[in-house]
Amino acid sequence: MSKQGLTAGLAEAVRTSQPEHSVDAIHEAKKGLLDFTAASFAGREDKGIQKLLRLIEDEGGRPLVPVIGQGKKAAPLQSAMLNGFIAHALDFDDVHSDVRGHPSAVIVPALIASAARGHDERLLGAYVVGVEVMARLGESIGSRHYEKGWHNTGTLGAIAAACAVGYAEELTQEELEKAIGFAATQSAGMRVQFGTEMKPLHAGLAAQAGLLAVKLAQSEFGGSRTALDGETGFFSLYGDVEKAQHTLLNDWGAPWRIVQPGLWFKIYPFCSAAHHAADAVRQLISEETISAANTERIEVIFPPGGDAALTERSPKAGEEGRFSVEYVIALALHGHGLTVEHFSSQPIPNGVQTTMGRIQRVYDNAIQPAPHAVPKGRFTIVRAYLSDGRICEARVDCPKGAPGNELSEEDIIEKLTLTVPQEKARRIITAVEKADIKEFLAHIE
Amino acid sequence: MSKQGLTAGLAEAVRTSQPEHSVDAIHEAKKGLLDFTAASFAGREDKGIQKLLRLIEDEGGRPLVPVIGQGKKAAPLQSAMLNGFIAHALDFDDVHSDVRGHPSAVIVPALIASAARGHDERLLGAYVVGVEVMARLGESIGSRHYEKGWHNTGTLGAIAAACAVGYAEELTQEELEKAIGFAATQSAGMRVQFGTEMKPLHAGLAAQAGLLAVKLAQSEFGGSRTALDGETGFFSLYGDVEKAQHTLLNDWGAPWRIVQPGLWFKIYPFCSAAHHAADAVRQLISEETISAANTERIEVIFPPGGDAALTERSPKAGEEGRFSVEYVIALALHGHGLTVEHFSSQPIPNGVQTTMGRIQRVYDNAIQPAPHAVPKGRFTIVRAYLSDGRICEARVDCPKGAPGNELSEEDIIEKLTLTVPQEKARRIITAVEKADIKEFLAHIE
Numbered sequence: 001m002s003k004q005g006l007t008a009g010l011a012e013a014v015r016t017s018q019p020e021h022s023v024d025a026i027h028e029a030k031k032g033l034l035d036f037t038a039a040s041f042a043g044r045e046d047k048g049i050q051k052l053l054r055l056i057e058d059e060g061g062r063p064l065v066p067v068i069g070q071g072k073k074a075a076p077l078q079s080a081m082l083n084g085f086i087a088h089a090l091d092f093d094d095v096h097s098d099v100r101g102h103p104s105a106v107i108v109p110a111l112i113a114s115a116a117r118g119h120d121e122r123l124l125g126a127y128v129v130g131v132e133v134m135a136r137l138g139e140s141i142g143s144r145h146y147e148k149g150w151h152n153t154g155t156l157g158a159i160a161a162a163c164a165v166g167y168a169e170e171l172t173q174e175e176l177e178k179a180i181g182f183a184a185t186q187s188a189g190m191r192v193q194f195g196t197e198m199k200p201l202h203a204g205l206a207a208q209a210g211l212l213a214v215k216l217a218q219s220e221f222g223g224s225r226t227a228l229d230g231e232t233g234f235f236s237l238y239g240d241v242e243k244a245q246h247t248l249l250n251d252w253g254a255p256w257r258i259v260q261p262g263l264w265f266k267i268y269p270f271c272s273a274a275h276h277a278a279d280a281v282r283q284l285i286s287e288e289t290i291s292a293a294n295t296e297r298i299e300v301i302f303p304p305g306g307d308a309a310l311t312e313r314s315p316k317a318g319e320e321g322r323f324s325v326e327y328v329i330a331l332a333l334h335g336h337g338l339t340v341e342h343f344s345s346q347p348i349p350n351g352v353q354t355t356m357g358r359i360q361r362v363y364d365n366a367i368q369p370a371p372h373a374v375p376k377g378r379f380t381i382v383r384a385y386l387s388d389g390r391i392c393e394a395r396v397d398c399p400k401g402a403p404g405n406e407l408s409e410e411d412i413i414e415k416l417t418l419t420v421p422q423e424k425a426r427r428i429i430t431a432v433e434k435a436d437i438k439e440f441l442a443h444i445e
Numbered sequence: 446m447s448k449q450g451l452t453a454g455l456a457e458a459v460r461t462s463q464p465e466h467s468v469d470a471i472h473e474a475k476k477g478l479l480d481f482t483a484a485s486f487a488g489r490e491d492k493g494i495q496k497l498l499r500l501i502e503d504e505g506g507r508p509l510v511p512v513i514g515q516g517k518k519a520a521p522l523q524s525a526m527l528n529g530f531i532a533h534a535l536d537f538d539d540v541h542s543d544v545r546g547h548p549s550a551v552i553v554p555a556l557i558a559s560a561a562r563g564h565d566e567r568l569l570g571a572y573v574v575g576v577e578v579m580a581r582l583g584e585s586i587g588s589r590h591y592e593k594g595w596h597n598t599g600t601l602g603a604i605a606a607a608c609a610v611g612y613a614e615e616l617t618q619e620e621l622e623k624a625i626g627f628a629a630t631q632s633a634g635m636r637v638q639f640g641t642e643m644k645p646l647h648a649g650l651a652a653q654a655g656l657l658a659v660k661l662a663q664s665e666f667g668g669s670r671t672a673l674d675g676e677t678g679f680f681s682l683y684g685d686v687e688k689a690q691h692t693l694l695n696d697w698g699a700p701w702r703i704v705q706p707g708l709w710f711k712i713y714p715f716c717s718a719a720h721h722a723a724d725a726v727r728q729l730i731s732e733e734t735i736s737a738a739n740t741e742r743i744e745v746i747f748p749p750g751g752d753a754a755l756t757e758r759s760p761k762a763g764e765e766g767r768f769s770v771e772y773v774i775a776l777a778l779h780g781h782g783l784t785v786e787h788f789s790s791q792p793i794p795n796g797v798q799t800t801m802g803r804i805q806r807v808y809d810n811a812i813q814p815a816p817h818a819v820p821k822g823r824f825t826i827v828r829a830y831l832s833d834g835r836i837c838e839a840r841v842d843c844p845k846g847a848p849g850n851e852l853s854e855e856d857i858i859e860k861l862t863l864t865v866p867q868e869k870a871r872r873i874i875t876a877v878e879k880a881d882i883k884e885f886l887a888h889i890e
Contacts (some may be wrong), residue, residue: 051664059520060507075504149677188633191677195669198630219496222642231592232636
């Protein structure tokens with residue numbers, strides 16, 4: 001670490017980044033943009049969107065930026081809030097293990113607002129830079145930050161979004177230092193809001209705060225140029241400034257964090273802690289032809305605490321089923337796809353509920369996690385006891401979509417076409433492939 | 446403390462408050478509203494306002510709420526941000542010792558936006574409730590909060606503004622609990638921004654966040670109803686939940702904190718740490734007829750650390766002079782009023798600069814602070830060595846405007862008429878006296 005402070009160092013690293021030189025990084029950014037779009041379209045009928053749109057009607061504003069999947073536009077800051085919410089509404093958007101949160105749902109909405117105002121040329125590179133910043137903030141802030149009660153998507157997102165937009169709009173060193181400070185001083189978001197509509201709105205508010213930070217800096221608004229540094233700066237206040245000194249800027253972009261460890265793209269619209277079990281039961285269905293009809297009971301085996309996020313054991317509606325491994329397995333055993341329509345407010349049919357009652361969670365600390373497990377230390381085994389006396393099982397350590405078991409471009413395109421009309425999807429895919437962001441914006445509205 | 450949580454308890458205390466029954470509280474609220482207006486008009490030419498107005502032009506929005514002293518209106522959330530900034534731009538607005546920050550610059554802008562949308566009937570009572578909440582949050586959050594680097598105006602203001610608007614708009618218990626949570630999860634603001642334009646914007650952003658919190662709750666947006674409570678709740682995360690259990694709700698409104706200790710209204714547009722010296726030098730000028738011409742040198746005596754906020758010893762422009770006791774004393778010795786026009790970006794004349802060079806700071810820890818000192822432990826002695834050999838001095842423990850040495854209604858009216866045209870001031874004063882908020886709003890634009 002040179003004598004340059006963290007704020008100045010981060011601003012310089014962002015400003016002098018050359019992500020466009022990395023074919024891999026730009027390729028991952030394109031995949032990320034398509035997955036972001038797929039997750040957003042999947043959530044486009046979420047009830048919260050209408051509530052936010054009504055609220056914004058009272059404000060009014062110039063309709064300049066597309067609101068994804070809503071057939072309308074909103075003012076720039078409003079669009080950042082709305083699109084952040086839409087992207088994260090179903091928890092179907094990407095996560096990143098360094099962030100312990102959702103980078104794209106914050107960074108991309110801020111960049112869309114910037115691009116719609118003419119700054120579209122550097123969007124993909126800016127997205128790479130934004131993920132780099134957010135991953136490094138996540139690593140630097142330390143695990144205590146999340147454990148104490150902060151929601152990293154909210155608290156780290158504003159700075160990441162400011163840096164991404166700052167790169168896209170080619171801020172000067174001074175502007176970028178101030179924008180980082182303007183974002184830092186708006187950093188907020190508490191985990192007590194998990195499980196409510198406010199959780200996805202954290203992504204939207206962080207996107208809005210990051211965009212506002214850049215606009216303030218561009219208008220020569222006065223602000224601190226060292227907000228991350230010192231005894232009362234961002235890292236001291238929210239985390240650990242000593243740790244940050246060593247991790248924030250070390251080996252910047254080598255490799256880019258969007259490539260290594262990379263974004264985790266979800267193939268299912270429910271909590272990632274149930275993804276291992278989903279992969280396992282689908283494997284048993286296809287290889288052992290198990291079904292609700294021929295299966296007497298199921299054991300789902302976790303390491304102790306591995307199911308902490310799966311808070312629902314007997315959900316009544318698909319919405320609650322997002323946090324239920326029992327529902328996910330039963331749904332698959334009844335031959336349903338693990339798709340968005342089954343995780344809405346619809347009640348769960350009796351047949352599926354009966355099958356859920358035959359599924360039992362088991363904890364086994366004697367089983368060794370695999371070295372390639374994602375997240376670290378996690379596994380899930382689904383063991384089926386069949387009516388004919390057979391017992392069969394499947395173990396998953398790294399679910400489909402997680403780093404190490406990445407989705408192919410085709411998988412992501414399939415995710416997009418599940419929720420976007422065929423012709424629209426084709427145009428979006430072509431626009432992203434050609435890095436034609438104007439064309440991309442024209443089709444996501 | 447009953448078994449009811451802090452969030453539910455605060456919501457209930459707010460909802461069932463009857464501030465209108467206290468003649469004193471409503472009287473203080475009227476004084477507060479006039480002082481808020483005076484401070485805002487005094488700051489109406491601050492350069493930051495134009496920067497923010499340009500930024501908001503790009504957003505657009507329905508012009509529904511007056512922007513103070515600008516001859517225009519803005520959309521509700523925008524107006525809260527703008528008016529908060531304007532009120533706090535010069536640091537000429539009130540402070541409150543329990544808050545360790547600026548209550549009215551956050552609470553009143555949020556209430557003005559609410560009143561302009563038809564909720565004007567309960568504005569004065571809502572202002573009393575807002576100050577009550579912010580004072581109690583300040584006491585409950587503990588002094589470590591500020592010391593660690595948080596700016597209380599920002600971090601406590603959003604919840605106070607949400608409660609004030611929630612009272613004005615008569616939210617239900619559930620709506621108010623959620624609004625408190627929506628505000629808490631947006632709470633931010635770092636002291637590293639002190640001395641920059643971002644500091645007053647913290648007031649505006651907190652006002653906006655509080656107003657948004659109420660709008661979300663009214664639109665049935667889903668959120669935590671216990672955001673202040675528990676191991677990862679607001680008090681644990683930002684302060685000390687144990688302390689809050691004992692102080693947040695105890696003896697609510699008895700007396701109202703707007704009455705006791707009351708708001709500190711500033712008579713000078715500069716840092717309150719120089720107010721003692723300003724009173725003292727003015728006393729010497731009027732009683733001992735000292736002046737720049739007949740005074741050889743001046744000692745300004747503080748308790749050790751009593752001048753920590755007065756960071757400028759040889760300012761070059763009036764703006765920096767807001768934080769300079771030397772400038773304040775020299776200005777008075779040259780026969781100038783301690784008024785807004787001398788604390789702008791204008792350069793300081795040579796004569797005044799020469800006099801500043803004859804003023805020396807002294808620290809004396811042998812002098813006992815007075816029991817009625819405000820802030821606690823503070824005093825300032827101005828000692829003048831005259832050309833004719835005389836030595837005279839004046840000591841101030843509790844400056845004019847501070848609790849214990851309150852401004853009269855006439856003083857506040859004088860402050861208003863200094864910055865508002867005579868006829869407009871008269872109409873504003875009459876409207877506030879009659880509690881006619883519609884009329885008040887019609888004249889502050």
